[in-house]
Amino acid sequence: MVFCGKPSGGCHACRARKTRCDKIDITEGGCTQCKRAKRTCPGYRIAGELMFRDESSNVVRKFKATEARHKKALAGRRHFDVSSSSIQSTLSSPRVSESDQEEKYQSDISVTSPQVLQQDQLSLSYSLAPNLEDRATSFFAFHYIMDPKGPSKPLMDRATDLFQNQHLDESLLASMRAVGLAAYSHTAHAPSLMNNAKYQYLRAIQFTNAAIRNPEDVKKDSTLMAIQILAIFETVTGCRQRSLKDWIEHVYGAAAVIRLRGPEQVQTLGGRRLLLHAVSNILINCVYRGIRLPEHLREYLFETFKQSAESRLEYLLMDVMVRFADLRAGVQDGSVTGLANILSSVLEMDSVLLKLCTNPPPGWEYETILTDAQTDVIFDGRYHIYSDHLVALMWNWLRTLRIMLNGMIREILLNGFSATPPLFTQVKYTAQFQTATETIFALQGDILASVPQHVGRGNPPRSMATQAQSDNNEEVPSITMSEASSLIWPLWFAGNMANATDQIREFTLRILHSIGDIQGVRQAHVLANLLQTKSAIRVWDVQRETAHPSRSALLIQDSLKTS
Structure with a gap:
């Protein structure tokens, strides 16, 4: 029964017309309003009987409707079958200083609950009241461990096997929780969760450093993956340029672990995928700085190429990146000289990538859409x-590499044109300079054309949990933080070129800030x-030796020195 408050004492006719009823006794003909209207007064209700109303049927109806919505939501969710023993623990309120973390930018979206990844081969398992750690792990799984529908596999697909086999070491779990909590903190307007994220981050570093001192644990895939996820933490939380240094420290920490893992790691598909993920991040740093890829990484990388049953685009792309890093390092240390010789090498590498652009492997084609839509x-x-x-x-890393190669072609030709006596005086070199310039503009445009698929077609999505709609109203997948974060470096390279127009730079700046605000990738x-x-x-x-002593990379380096 539901208490309804004091009911009106007027007759039904007056209540229906919202007029004041003088409530004259019905034996005297009823109220004055009914008499004036020449109608029979319907009489008055007994107030005591109306103080409470039977709401049983309404309660049952509402409960059944809520239960139906709940079952529908559960059926649509996607879950990992993670054992409760591996993820259940009480998370105390950590006391971690926030002096190094500036919450300069606030997210414009709200996410009420994290989504969870679906794997067909895993059994469904869920909790009606997941704790904070469960939610953080699920949030990370949705955003960084995908079930791709296309021809490729995600770089973190090895985590799927670890989840299925329940080989989730504490270092891996803590790193996942750290990233999940940090990301959820940004997207859900919950800055207090950042304390929990930092607490899990420190625990992950402690567990990881304990693992690398163990001859058996250091060779586990979960140890290497934990370090790679710690690098993701810096991408998600970094508000200062210092975060780029912290990120690369974790990347080099992964390189040190790869050395300890030995040649056996390239014998399994999961080991090769983890190796490629680590080396791809290191190559970014090597190409940008003009330094050579460490010898042990080079050895394992090329062994991975040999183990592959077929030639893949990413293998060819990484091979050119290694050669380009070698060339830039050789130019800087003086072991490679002669403008004509350098130009010939750069042109040869660009021709390899041009063939990939004109004849991509099956499944790597894309469609170009022309539109008059005015969107951001x-x-x-x-x-x-x-x-x-x-x-x-x-595709974007191929374009980024070609932009750098053609930028170097322009630089070499300009140096030759201005030399005394001048070099490259033939007409073909002038045409080559023009071709390189036009190529850079075209590649910049292609990178910018990939933006809608990374941040949501039409407009940036209002919520990480909602689905964006395409121009023809077809459903497209929710945008993950992994997708958005993979765009920031190609965008930066495209906008950072000397020939970038004001329009390109303004668009690039707007998208980078949008990724930082909406997708929550603060390093953008x-x-x-x-x-x-x-x-x-x-x-x-x-110099890397001056980095913060708590970083995993330096602690791993210490282990290498003592091993």
Whole structure:
């Protein structure tokens, strides 16, 4: 029974017309209003009987409707079958200083609950009241461990096997929780969760350093993956240029673990995938700084190429990146000389990538859409549609590498034109200079055309949990943080070129800040600020020995020295 308050004492006719009823006794003909209207007064209700109303049927109806919605939501969710023993623990309120973390930017979206990844081969398992750690692990799984529908596999797909086999070491779990909590803190307007994220981050470092001192644990895939996820933490939380240094420290920490893992790691598919993920991040640093890839990584990388049953685009792309890093290092240390010789090498590498562009492997094709739609995420009236996120990622790194190669071609030719006596005086070199310039503009446009698929077609999504709609109202997948974060470096390279127009730079800045605000990848703001101030990444030029002593990379290096 439901208490309804004091009911009106007027007759039904007066209550229906919302007129004042003088409530004259019905034996005297009823109220004055009914008499004036020449109608029979319907009489009055007994107030005591109306103080409470039977709501049983309404309660049952509401309960059944809520239960139906709940069952529908559970049926649509996607879950990992993670054992409760591996993820259940009480998370105390950590006391971690926030002096190094500036919450300069606030997210514009709200996410009420994290989504969870579905794997067909895993049994469904869920909890009606997941704790904070469960939610953080699920949030990380949705955003960084995908079930791709296209021809490629995600770089973190090895985690799927670890989840299925329940080989989730504490270092891996803590790193996942750290990233999940940090990401959820940004997207759900919950800055208090950042304390919990930092607490899990420190626990992950402690568990990881304990693992690398164990001859058996250091060779586990979970140990290497934990370090790679710690690097993701810096991408998600980094608000200063210092975060780029912290990120690369974890990347080199992964390289040190790869050395300890030995040649056996390339014998399994999961080991090769983890190796490629680590080496791809290191190559970014090597190409940018003009330093050679460490010899042990080079050895394992090329062994991975041999183990592959077929030639894949990412293998060819990484091979060119290794050669380009070698060339830049040789030019800087003086072991490679002669402008003509350097030009010939760069042109040869660009020709390899040009063949990939004109004749991509099956499944790597994309569609170009021309539109008159005026949106913040479409540049110059066109955008691309790729079969999946990993295909778009590989294309953008191919374009980024070609931009750097053609930028070097222009630089070599300009130096030759201005030399005394001048070099490259033949007409073909002038045409080559023009071709390189036009190629850079075209590649910049292609990177910008990939933006809508990375951040949501039409407009940036209002929520990480909602589905964006395409121009023809077809459903497209929810945008993950992994997709958004993979775009920030190609965008930065495209906007950082000397020939970038004001329109390109403004668009690039807007998208980078959008990724930082909406997708919650805070390091995008760092790259945007570097682009806006036309600054170099100074922290990468500092000797790694001066890094913070708590970083996993240096502790791993200490283990290498004592092993």
